[in-house]
Amino acid sequence: MDDELRELYQEVILDHGKNPRNFRAPEDANYESLGHNPLCGDRIKVFAKVNADGLIEDAAFDGRGCAISVASASMMTDIVKGKTVDQVDRLFATFHDMCTLEDPEISDEFSDDIDKLKVLSGVRQFPMRVKCATLAWHTINAAVHGEEITSTE
């Protein structure tokens, strides 16, 4: 169990959890959504600025959550910048598999990003925590597809 815990709470995650990147509410965002994890009451708001070509120019978040959900939101907002909405949809699908499947099939489309996101795949050993890791992704997904509120349920 100790090893699994260490894998869950890696330095990178603790760092993102304590010093989240893109932790702000940009005024010029044209999409936002409130993500809610009913299990623990965590709420985070994700903001995105998407241009006419579907390119995400800026992404940010605020709110509060556990170390895993904050670290995931922090990393996600970094990673999605400069990608199109379609690309983010595909990346989310891969990330979701990484968090839930024992042997996920990983395409090499985003190998650099996937390498970074691997630190979060420790949640696989903690089924109750998968929703923490995926909350920010569900939320940006809802935002850019036009839903104002999402929940991990």
Add this chain to the structure above:
Amino acid sequence: MTTVALKTAPDATNYPFDVDRIRADFPILARPVHGKPLAFLDSGASAQKPQAVLDAIQRAYSETYANVHRGAYYLSQAATDGYEGARKRVADYINAASADEIIFTRNVTSAINLVASSYGAKFLQAGDEIILSQMEHHANIVPWQMLRDRIGIEIKVAPIDDRGNFLLDEYEKLLSPKTKLVAITQVSNVLGTIVPLDDVIRLAHAQGAHVLVDGAQGIVHSRVDVQALDADFYGFTGHKLYGPSGIGALYGKMELLKQMPPYEGGGDMIELVTFEKTTYREPPARFEAGTPPIVQAIGLHAAIDYVDAVGIENVAAHEATLLEYATDRLSEYSDITIIGQADNKAGIISFVMDGAHAHDIGTIVDAEGVAIRTGHHCAQPLMDRFDLAATARASFGMYNTRADVDALLAALDKVRDIFG
């Protein structure tokens, strides 16, 4: 008759009772979790079951099982006796005037929904006011909001102070001739606050309002006497009282129950049915449509026998020493803030820790075999009151020991190791 594993009730003067003997009655406590001894500190969510309850359930299914109130044959009569015996036992335990005042439900949630729907239909109308407290579980908020949205009653909220004390004088200000019902918890499931029910009920009655008590957390930490309290309704849930899940009970004064329309319709609750008209039976049958939770009721009977043999006063005294110990130990740490320091508390302690979110605490202490609840505890308005998203909560049952508290404290050091 159900047998109780603990044959002789420990003498109240002989406290502290032998916790090891009690622990031996709860088989699950012997199992390790993640290779560590289990420190189960989540009885507030649901308590573990003594062997006597498991045996009663096993016996009911293997020796006296059939549907109730139906067959003319031996087994159906035996099952009916078991089910109705449980009703009598609940009535005696909470000192209801009659077993007919006890309605079996799925849990306290369905007990409250029954009152909201059925009492609401008969006694409440647009413009009437009801009062809840700020500490209510969602189970005692949402049914009233649903009723409000249906018929237009108004909901007032009685506040607490920063320590979690119920503010009786603020409550009194909310009461008026418009108040028809006060629906309030006996003990806060998050803060442990014991609500001064005697005063709450007396003041409500002085205004002609009825009172429903959510006894989910109260009945597990204190002796309940619904007549002495003069509660109009009292609901509780079996699984927190060391009984099985799937059974709860609603006590209601007969004069009220008699006036209330049925809640659900179906078999068992009718006198005569034609396609034109149906007449309903008297309480409690009127409120128990369909096949009831037969064996769960029998299990609850055994749980009450067990609790009574130990003595709920002994349990409360034991839990009070654990609460004091846990409060002292947690207070030693500057990174821990205890949420809820009311003057009068039951065996529940919520806290937050600097630098670590409750959800992370829950996962890390679990790896040490320590089971605590983390999150909003189905009391989001209360969380908002304290501007918190979540707390960690330890809650005590009769089988807990100081060693369980020590295990929690040691596990919190692991949290510090990781987040420090």
